[in-house]
Amino acid sequence: MKGIVLAGGNGTRLYPITKGISKHLIPIYDKPMIYYPLSVLMLSNIREILLITKPEFVGLYNNLLGNGSEWGIEISYMVQEDPKGIADAFVIGEKFIGKDNVCLILGDNIFYGQGFSPILEKASKKNNGAVIFAYYVNNPQEFGVIEFDEDFKAISIEEKPLNPKSNYAIPGLYFFDNSVIAKAKKLNPSDRGELEITDLIKDYLKEDKLYVQLLGRGFAWLDTGTYDGLANATDFVRTIQKRTGLSIACLEEIAYRKKWITTDQLIKTGKEYEKTEYGTYLKNIVKEDVKK
Structure with a gap:
């Protein structure tokens, strides 16, 4: 399985901070934001990773991460000229993905919770269909929302609904089989001119090949796309690390434990x-x- 980190977009919600830098290079306590999504892919046993960003930031990421050999992984880079939507990552990364399945994670999403690694490894081994995650929130109107039954079978998906059918948001972490490339290329842009990830997921729902993994109590999912999101994430990481003495998203530790370095x-x-x-x-x- 291949992995993609989408670190594109203009970061306008974080202006003026992001006027001259990619928001995914902003620090979350003691490490750059980009370390956190990279750690999720590594915990999923994914070692071939594509980072997609804006053209002007490729050099900055390359200076920070290089080719990934420092952590026993392979990192390559491609550009997204304009913010054409999350699903556009599969069109851009078609040659990189090749005939493999793929995991996509958004560069500003942070995940933390006991037992996360086995969940990721299980999802990465799913050969047919798509795996998405469900996380309970108080404000589902602001997210893509998944409705599912007691057997965790998906029933419906809505993007920022006025009257949500559930309180479960879909975080920015997705596992897809190789058909995702063809599906993404067939998508029509939405009214805002983007290839929507929700439309892509709906294609799997129509085929009855969409699987839902619940992230229950004890899991934290943080979106760092706003001022408060940045501050909350930094406070969270600092608190956990200071109290436990264990680092979150330490790429060197993950690579060492997996014997990659x-x-x-x-x-x-x-x-x-x-x-x-x-x-x-x-x-x-x-x-x-x-x-x-």
Whole structure:
């Protein structure tokens, strides 16, 4: 399975912060925002990743992430000239996806919860159809909303409905089989000129190949596309890390635990970041392993 991080858009909800920088490079506490979606793909055992962004930001991402070898993954880059919608990622990434299935995550979505890794691994192994997630919210009118039965079978999908049929929003994380490319290419732009992810998901619903995975109590899903969203995400990550002593979205730790990088590689990065708490954390990972 391949992975795509969509880090496009103009970030207008965060002006003037994003007048000169991609919002996905803004820090969420101790690491760039882009680390968080990358960590989700890595936890899904996805090692070939395409990052889609605006042309003027490709160099910035390349400076930060390179080709991904630092974490034992492969990162490539493509551009989205204009914000043509989430589903446009599959048209742009057609050659990258090839004959594989694909996971798409939005660059400004943060997920956290116990047992998340097994859920991701299960979704990544689904060979036929699509897997989307459902998360309970108080304001479903602001999201794409999924209605499903007691067996978690999808019944209906609506985009920002005035009268929602449920309180379950669809987060920006999707697993699709390879037919997603053909489906995306057949979509007609919406009234706002975009290829809507909701329309794409509806195609799977019509084929009875749409599967819903509930993210229940204990899971956190944070959208960092607003000022308050940024502040809340930073407060959340800082609080969890300070109380538990465990880092969220530490790419080096994930890669090390999965044996994608060596101990020497982890030590090298720890030394590079030695003046930070992040570097100290990496060094402590090695120390704890030595004790064992």
